[in-house]
Amino acid sequence: MTDKFTDLAQEGRVHRRVYTDATIFDAEMERIYNHVWLFVAHESQLSEPGQFVTAYIGKRPMIVSRHTDGEIHVFANRCTHRGMKICSARRGAKKRFVCPYHGWSFATDGSLIGIPHGRGYNGKIDPKDPALALDRAARVDIYRGFIFASKAPYGPSLIEYLGPMTRAFDNMVDRAPGGEIEMSGGGFRQQYKGNWKLHMENANDLMHASIVHASSVDAAQSVADGLENEIENHALQMFKGNGLPLSKMDEVEIHGFAGGHSYMGGFYKEGPITQSNDGDPVVNQYRKSMVDAYGENRADDIMSWDTFNHLIYPNLILNPKHQQMRLLQPESVDRTIVHSMCFRLKGAPEEMYQRSVRFLTALNSPASQITTDDIAMFNNIQMALCQSDTDWIDLSRGLGHDRKQDDGGKIGEVGTSELPLRAQYSAWRDLMSA
Template sequence: MIPSTQESRYDAMVNLHEGEISRAIFSDAEIFQEELEKVYTRAWLFVGHESQVPNPGDFFTSRMGAESVILARDKKRKVHVLLNSCRHRGMKVCQYDHGNTQLFTCPYHSWSYTTDGKLFGVPQYKNLYEGCLDKEAWSLIEVPKMAIYKGTVWASWDKDAPDFLTYLGDARIHLDLALDCRDGREGGSEVLFGVHKWVIPCNWKFAAENFLGDTYHNVSHRSVDLIGIGPSAEAGVKGRRDNELEKARHLWVNFPAGHGVHSAIMPESWEFLDTYRNNPIVAEYFRHCHEERKLRLGADKYRLVPFVGTIYPNTSYHGNQPRSLCVWHPHGPEATEAWRFFLVDADAPQEVKDFLRVYYMRYSGPAGMTEQDDMENWNYATAGSRGVIAKRYPYNYAQSLGKVANPGDAPVPGHVSLQVSEENPRQFYRRWRDYMNGADWDTLLGGKDQGPASLAA
């Protein structure tokens, strides 16, 4: 039975002492609505990439939680994140996915707004509104907190939210490698082509959790590997990659704010250009990148490769090829709208961009061989949890519960496990519970409990 007070309700649903989590948090409509209010109005959310709005007047329509927002560059080149909702009757003032404009003109009664969100035009203003309407006060709603980090644009609706880098904490080390293949070289990354968008019939947390480093599910991708239609498409290359991966020192790391990653310290012999050896231009480009990373990051650090990670709550990333960001937009209790942004070095040769376009689509996105396996898991797990009887039983999150201690010689900061465990999702749901309990930012950033989740639940 669910206890009546809000706080104990979520404490009971997320039982970290036993490693049990109620299925209701993945399907209940009321809980979903509360998430929109308690998680999505506070946490930092990924909105888009600066490369999508390079020129004054450029815009990209994005989402924060279930709400439409406009990422726009004004005529002074400043970037804004604006709620896509007319101040008159709420109509979407921007109906397009992306484009360039001087004004967002509402299709309903034609109020118009400049690209910095200011109310500009009101039909029949003199007759109908003069003296009644302070235009300054009726601009589009702008996010109170916005940050641009290595080209990526993030925002929070909470004016009291910590700054983005504080929120990111040490998860930054891993995210950096995803955002900047060559670690900060001039030019940075850009979004390779249009954003892939599709809807998955599952709760958003299934996907966010998977990207915390659930390598335990890799058996799901076995068929793709066996018949040689994975990204490498070459059994020989795949064999060598598997060999390198076996020699790697794998790390599952979680952070106080709820972020998590599966990274690895690759063996010294590691060369990720193997995959591209049949294309000399692409292979040479990545060989060059690899050497450059060695020089920039130093003999040890260049070997750190983040495979997958999630920045709490709903932005996941691939840090090695493919390099991409994926946002799991909450669409409904049992529906997630996935948006995948593929990244490439902005100044890479066209040949490399063309190659990666095909490579990426083959790997992930709605038609990607690997992503289809994951979607099938989340889809059928949702369907299999829907029954009256099924709903009575919690999911099990007890893997390595109480057994994972932070190794003293961990090569990266954070709560580190040296074998696959469910520490990362336990930390993620611990923070989810805290957001749902309305905790203060000190708690949400782990100020009161820095220890591994399983030992300090």
């Protein structure tokens, strides 16, 4: 069956088994997640030696740690003695990692440094044996503070892998007048009962927003109608933004790239959330700090790039304008965890950070009226796809009308095109057949 994977993801349609078949999920972990570059941590989480975060490469638990020499190391969160997960904390600082089972201890670069009661091995185990170090990711690289790891010793460099998507990272960091961003304030974790790809397919789907999120659009509109002269807050503007008419959604740019990446243009058209409102004192103060740092032209270039979600295949979603990030952690064929977090722009007014926290809360918290709608879709799609009555899922909206661009990617004829899904499945086919 393994040779037939590519038949399941055709141009314009995919077979339901790519969402429901556990053997395909296992093959995805092996052929996709073990080969590409995956985001594992942000440098601001590891500013001091000994600081660490735990992460995943596919289903493999990993530790990302800054060693005493300042280098960042990424290694398996799995003891080389009898397989215990060494660290259960999500982040923290340690001088060494001590396995909670029999006490083997490992340095912050993953090397084995101690075995309690070691003479029981009668000299057969040498703690200096490199094979007893925690298994290291084959490659680690950093782009603008974003740390990526790959299990594959060969393949494209991180910059080659990100390709035109580097602009999203650049824009996110350049939006900080101080030239640096900081992952701050924790974030949210939510599990849904559905395949990981359902979330990636949704994140750049401009067709669904006004339909799936109609109830929060309507509720926000009626609150806004009752405000009289009061200024609408950001959450209200976000909820209303999803209600942009489909004819207007079609005017939003949608881009897809080789490698499965994609991004969409911004679709908030009114209010301070657009960051173009001269009457908003926070935006005015922020703009001033940007002009002071970069000069007028460059500050305008950075701030005027109006985009929304940028999808870095297979599992990262970046929103530079609102300093948001989501990371998918596939657990099984029908379970996925979504991690969502936001960034502080160094040198920007504190209120900009408060806005990005409110954005995160309105869009990605378990109480969000937006994300709960989407998760209900994922759960219900997953359940329905388990029925074998109809095998194929259609992705043909806009097929044949995607136009090539100078950046090497394609642009959809209209914003509601399913171009991003086709880009994802083109990468899926390439990786799954490799």
